[in-house]
Amino acid sequence: MIPEIGHFALLLCLPIAIFLASIPLLGAILGRPLWMRLGPLLALGQWLFLLLAFICLTHSFLTDDFTVKLVAMHSNSALPWYFKLSAVWGNHEGSLLLWVFILASWTLAVAYASQSLPLDMRARVLAVLGMISIGFLLFIIFTSNPFERLLLNPVADGNDLNPLLQDFGLIIHPPMLYIGYVGFSVAFAFAIAALMTGNLDAAWARWSRPWTNIAWAFLTIGIALGSWWAYYELGWGGWWFWDPVENASFMPWLAGTALIHSLAATEKRGVFRSWTVLLAILAFSLSLLGTFLVRSGILVSVHAFASDPTRGLFILAFLVLVIGGSLLLYAVKAPAIRSNAKFGLLSRENFLLVNNILLAIALSVVLLGTLFPLASSALNLGSYSVGPPYFNAMFVPLSLPMIVLMGIAPYISWKRSNKISAAIPKWLIAAFVALLLAGLATLSLSNQYQQDFNWLAFITLVVSLWLITSTALHMLSKAKHQQGLLTGFKRLSVSYWAMVIAHTGIAVAAIGIGLTSVYEQQKDVRMLLGDDISVSGYRYQLTAINTFEGPNFSGTRGDITVFDGDTVITVLQPEKRFYYAARNVMTEAAIDPGLTRDLYVALGEELEEGAWAVRVHVKPFVRCIWLGALMMAFGGFLAVTDKRYRSKRMLNA
Amino acid sequence: MLSSSRIKLFIPLVVFALLALVFLQLEKRMISGDYDPSMLPSALIGKPLPEFNLATLDNPNTVITSINLNNKAALLNVWATWCVSCRVEHAYLNTLAEKGITIFGLNYKDDQQKANQWLTRLGNPYELNLFDVNGKLGLNMGVYGAPETYVLDANGIVRYRHVGVVDEKVWQSKILPLGLNW
Numbered sequence: 001m002i003p004e005i006g007h008f009a010l011l012l013c014l015p016i017a018i019f020l021a022s023i024p025l026l027g028a029i030l031g032r033p034l035w036m037r038l039g040p041l042l043a044l045g046q047w048l049f050l051l052l053a054f055i056c057l058t059h060s061f062l063t064d065d066f067t068v069k070l071v072a073m074h075s076n077s078a079l080p081w082y083f084k085l086s087a088v089w090g091n092h093e094g095s096l097l098l099w100v101f102i103l104a105s106w107t108l109a110v111a112y113a114s115q116s117l118p119l120d121m122r123a124r125v126l127a128v129l130g131m132i133s134i135g136f137l138l139f140i141i142f143t144s145n146p147f148e149r150l151l152l153n154p155v156a157d158g159n160d161l162n163p164l165l166q167d168f169g170l171i172i173h174p175p176m177l178y179i180g181y182v183g184f185s186v187a188f189a190f191a192i193a194a195l196m197t198g199n200l201d202a203a204w205a206r207w208s209r210p211w212t213n214i215a216w217a218f219l220t221i222g223i224a225l226g227s228w229w230a231y232y233e234l235g236w237g238g239w240w241f242w243d244p245v246e247n248a249s250f251m252p253w254l255a256g257t258a259l260i261h262s263l264a265a266t267e268k269r270g271v272f273r274s275w276t277v278l279l280a281i282l283a284f285s286l287s288l289l290g291t292f293l294v295r296s297g298i299l300v301s302v303h304a305f306a307s308d309p310t311r312g313l314f315i316l317a318f319l320v321l322v323i324g325g326s327l328l329l330y331a332v333k334a335p336a337i338r339s340n341a342k343f344g345l346l347s348r349e350n351f352l353l354v355n356n357i358l359l360a361i362a363l364s365v366v367l368l369g370t371l372f373p374l375a376s377s378a379l380n381l382g383s384y385s386v387g388p389p390y391f392n393a394m395f396v397p398l399s400l401p402m403i404v405l406m407g408i409a410p411y412i413s414w415k416r417s418n419k420i421s422a423a424i425p426k427w428l429i430a431a432f433v434a435l436l437l438a439g440l441a442t443l444s445l446s447n448q449y450q451q452d453f454n455w456l457a458f459i460t461l462v463v464s465l466w467l468i469t470s471t472a473l474h475m476l477s478k479a480k481h482q483q484g485l486l487t488g489f490k491r492l493s494v495s496y497w498a499m500v501i502a503h504t505g506i507a508v509a510a511i512g513i514g515l516t517s518v519y520e521q522q523k524d525v526r527m528l529l530g531d532d533i534s535v536s537g538y539r540y541q542l543t544a545i546n547t548f549e550g551p552n553f554s555g556t557r558g559d560i561t562v563f564d565g566d567t568v569i570t571v572l573q574p575e576k577r578f579y580y581a582a583r584n585v586m587t588e589a590a591i592d593p594g595l596t597r598d599l600y601v602a603l604g605e606e607l608e609e610g611a612w613a614v615r616v617h618v619k620p621f622v623r624c625i626w627l628g629a630l631m632m633a634f635g636g637f638l639a640v641t642d643k644r645y646r647s648k649r650m651l652n653a
Numbered sequence: 654m655l656s657s658s659r660i661k662l663f664i665p666l667v668v669f670a671l672l673a674l675v676f677l678q679l680e681k682r683m684i685s686g687d688y689d690p691s692m693l694p695s696a697l698i699g700k701p702l703p704e705f706n707l708a709t710l711d712n713p714n715t716v717i718t719s720i721n722l723n724n725k726a727a728l729l730n731v732w733a734t735w736c737v738s739c740r741v742e743h744a745y746l747n748t749l750a751e752k753g754i755t756i757f758g759l760n761y762k763d764d765q766q767k768a769n770q771w772l773t774r775l776g777n778p779y780e781l782n783l784f785d786v787n788g789k790l791g792l793n794m795g796v797y798g799a800p801e802t803y804v805l806d807a808n809g810i811v812r813y814r815h816v817g818v819v820d821e822k823v824w825q826s827k828i829l830p831l832g833l834n835w
Contacts, residue, residue: 278665285669296680312680320673327666334662375675524704578787587793605706605789608716613704 003068006056007147009049010097013104014137016046020107020130024123036123040111043126046133047104054088054101057146061088066158069148070094076158078552078580079166086171087161092295093146095174099291100136102175102182107133110186110211117207124193125186132185135318143311166579169229177222177249181287183215184252187259188284191277192326195333205267205276210640212263212280216256217636223249224629232589237522237600237617239625242391247370248290251363255283258359260636265352269414271343274334275356281330285323286363292319293370344416351409358402365394396456403463403510406503407470426473434466445620449519449536460514464507471503495642502635509628515621522617526607536618538599539563543571545612553577553586558603558612562592574603574614598622697803697811702729703793710760710768710782720757720781724807726833727755727780730819731791731801733763734771739800742818743775749824750778754835758782761791761799806833 020042027035057070061084066072074094075087089095107129114122140146187208194204226249231239240246259279266276296312343349369390407430411423438461446453478496479488521536532541544559555577562569572590579586592599597620604613697703702720709715720727730746732739750756758779760768765784772779785791794803804813812831815823 274662282665292676296676312683316673316676316680319676323669324666324673327669331659331663331666371672371675374679379675379678604704604793605718607704607706607718613706613718615704 002056002059003065003147003149006053006060007145009052009056010137010147011141013046013049013053013100014134014141016042016049017130017133017137020046021127021134022130024130025127028120028123028127031120033119036119039123039126042130043104043107043111046130047108050097050101050104054097057094057097058085058088060147061085064158066156067149067151069150070146072150072158074158074161076161078157079161080551082171083161083166086165089174090161090165090170093140093144095178096136096140096144096295097146098175099178099182100133100140102178103129103133103136103185106182106186106211110189114207121193121197121204121207124196125189128189128192129185132189132322135322139311139314139318143314167229167233169225169233173222173225173229176218176225180215180217180219180222180256181249181252181290183211183218184256184280184284184287186211186215187263187280188326191280192329195277195326195329198333200273200277200335202267202270205263208280209260209263209267210645212256212259212283213636213639216253216260217633219249219253219256220629220633220636223253224626224633227629228626231622232591237520237589237602237615237619239516239622242369242388244370245290245294247366248293251366251370252283252286252290254359254363254366255279255286258356258363259283261352261355261359265349269343269349271349272353272356274330277334278330279356281323281326285319285326288315288319288322292316343414346412346420347416348409348412348414351405351412354405355402355409358398358405362395362398365391365398369394399510400459400463403467403506406506407463407467410471410474410499410503426477427470430466430470430473433469434462437465438462445515445519449521449618449620451519454518457514457518460510460518464510464514467507468504471500475500493642495639495644498635498639498642500635501638502632505628505631505633505635507628508624508631512621512624512626512628516619516625519620520617520622522615524604524613524615526611527614528609528611533616535616536597536620537564538569538618540572540601540614540616542612542614545610550577553579555588556603556606558601558614560590560601560614562599570599572599572601574601576603593623595623595627596621697794698814700811701809702803702805702811703790705783705790705793707783707785707790710758710765710772710784713765713784717781717783720783720809722755722805722807722809724834725755726807726812726831726835727757727805728819728828729757729759729803729805730779731759731761731796731799731803733761733799734767740775742800742820743778745818745820745824746778747776755780759790759796760784761796762786762788804828804831804833806831 020039023035023042024039027033027038059065060068060071061075062081064071064075064077064084070091070093071087074091075084079087087094089098107126110129111122111126114125117125190204190208190211194200223246226246227239230241231237259276259282262272262276262279265272292312292315296315408427411420411426438458441461442453442458445451445457475489475492475496476485479485479492519536523533523535525531525533527533527542529542529545532539534540539562541561541563542558543561545556546559547554547556549555555575557573557575560572560574562572570592572592574590575588577586577588587602587604589600589602591601597618600617600619602615604615606612704718706716706718709717720729728749730742732742746756756778758781760782763784763786765786768782768784772782783790788796800818802815802819803811804815806812812833813828815827819828
């Protein structure tokens with residue numbers, strides 16, 4: 001009965017979404033306030049029914065209702081409850097339901113948190129969100145019904161959730177990612193609404209900014225979680241593979257990053273209007289494209305075995321309608337690009353422009369690398385695989401200058417910068433400090449990891465430390481203008497702090513990426529009890545091997561004592577688990593985390609005579625990657641709390 | 654009359670239209686069965702196989718921790734009797750083996766008796782079959798399902814991964830162009 005209620009609630013959402021997409025919009029066009037005011041109510045209704053549907057599906061999973069096909073295929077009675085919960089979105093149909101539910105939640109948030117918005121603008125934005133909702137609801141209802149029953153051949157127990165997905169990181173990774181993806185729909189809806197009215201002034205940019213920041217911050221966290229999960233769960237110690245599904249999440253992130261900056265220029269100076277609108281359309285379109293690539297079966301061949309080709313065609317049709325439609329609207333209504341720029345060479349506008357150009361190039365690089373293999377097979381030009389070497393070779397030269405410019409950017413003011421001469425001594429200091437510290441650090445790292453002086457590590461450190469020092473000096477001088485340094489720091493605006501933290505996050509992540517790539521060491525060894533091995537100056541000794549029983553698995557746990565000289569640093573306990581239900585063996589790596597290095601040990605197979613295959617990694621500064629990402633996300637959230645977004649009257653910045 | 658700056662605004666639309674055509678073409682070819690999205694990147698490419706410790710299919714008392722390549726490239730084919738496509742693929746593997754191509758088997762999550770019967774009945778193209786009853790090695794390799802074939806070069810480095818059936822077309826268009834020493 002409960003799955004039927006869920007299904008019915010889901011079906012009911014469709015007419016509500018159709019009303020949401022039409023009535024407020026008609027109201028805005030015909031000037032009927034009452035129709036426009038219906039928007040928030042419809043958004044609430046849609047949200048409530050989707051919530052009900054989602055609760056019903058979750059209930060089926062938690063109560064092991066194996067008459068529901070989805071539950072039978074992706075869950076098992078022996079799973080702990082929290083994995084039953086995450087199994088709800090550990091599959092195509094359920095994750096799609098989560099997707100629309102999140103869309104409905106954003107819609108609701110826009111409806112009730114935008115009281116200061118002009119009535120017709122709000123009505124149009126809600127209507128655009130309603131249209132997107134219609135598309136996804138049709139997709140679920142007609143091709144991917146999560147409530148389908150298995151009435152003819154009931155099963156005793158479910159197939160179980162893929163053990164790789166039985167992990168804490170995977171419980172929260174998809175929701176975070178989806179909140180980010182779907183969040184870009186809000187900026188998209190604002191852009192489309194602004195295009196409809198033809199009124200692309202600074203106002204729409206100001207309204208979009210907080211929403212875009214939040215979506216971007218969630219997406220950042222989602223991507224970082226995915227990378228962190230791959231790192232500790234897959235047992236290879238890798239944190240980014242440039243695979244198409246990862247790229248599908250990275251592309252909207254790049255577009256979103258560009259959008260955040262471009263929105264600032266449009267809001268503050270009224271420049272780049274067309275470009276900003278295009279980016280808003282692009283960020284969401286790339287989110288949709290990711291959905292298409294992942295779910296159409298074009299990329300992930302496991303799903304292609306079972307996937308219904310009509311699904312791919314459906315999403316493609318939807319993509320053409322949404323993206324094609326909005327780009328057409330853009331082409332017809334966007335203000336023509338004017339070349340008579342009213343800002344100097346050394347202006348913040350120009351710096352944001354360069355930032356956007358670099359990000360757009362980076363985006364094209366990823367897009368090309370992801371789609372080229374597809375395009376070449378579509379056109380019968382043969383199959384190509386574009387691997388990490390391509391992406392790395394393109395990304396390093398793109399990101400280094402970007403980071404250098406980020407160190408200069410805060411000093412440059414809008415229109416034309418006159419304070420360059422005052423900034424030059426600070427830049428010289430920052431450059432000197434960066435060169436000195438980077439040189440010392442590279443020397444000491446090369447010594448510690450027994451390598452020659454590595455130029456890539458040095459350059460990464462120079463630009464990252466330059467960014468940190470230069471930003472810190474700017475903050476210092478900005479605070480010094482006030483009475484006392486402490487009051488000065490307190491007086492700095494929240495959005496300024498947000499910028500400082502997010503930019504520092506980029507530097508921290510860059511340090512992590514650069515140093516891990518250069519200095520990581522890995523050894524696969526055969527170990528008997530008592531054997532030891534040295535990797536990067538640490539000595540690893542296998543001191544015990546024990547078997548134990550877990551709740552739904554049996555396991556073997558190794559004790560590996562790590563020494564630095566004669567001092568014991570830690571005892572790592574990697575595990576090998578055999579899951580009864582799925583008859584699967586899983587590797588649980590043991591990690592001794594540290595800011596400057598991770599010691600990472602994974603237990604391989606049991607070899608002859610009681611020996612074990614053991615994989616040992618030393619990963620210098622790998623944690624900085626995710627720390628940096630968290631700092632960026634925190635900056636994104638912090639920027640939203642700036643008081644000018646809460647105030648109804650327009651503040652002059 | 655459209656001004657030139659107005660025309661520029663149509664560029665994104667045109668780019669997207671081209672992209673959509675590519676996707677449409679792909680979808681059509683997928684539906685007709687012409688396109689097989691089996692170019693799955695593997696984290697193993699460029700790396701040796703993970704450590705393993707498995708019995709062979711014909712003798713459960715042996716323990717094998719490495720496969721001997723004799724300085725030649727080889728295929729490592731993941732198969733099982735429960736896999737329908739593997740039966741389709743099997744005939745072509747026999748052909749390859751007759752040509753002198755070295756093929757190792759990874760019998761994946763299977764029943765030993767059934768698997769041996771299958772080889773007796775359909776012919777045995779394999780140099781050696783690892784018996785991965787729990788899917789241990791398969792999991793460490795990132796196997797999605799059967800059939801799947803890994804191309805190893807003479808040094809035992811994984812050079813290519815094919816998901817799905819290996820047939821003449823795959824062999825000619827994807828595996829031979831790797832230019833390995835067979």
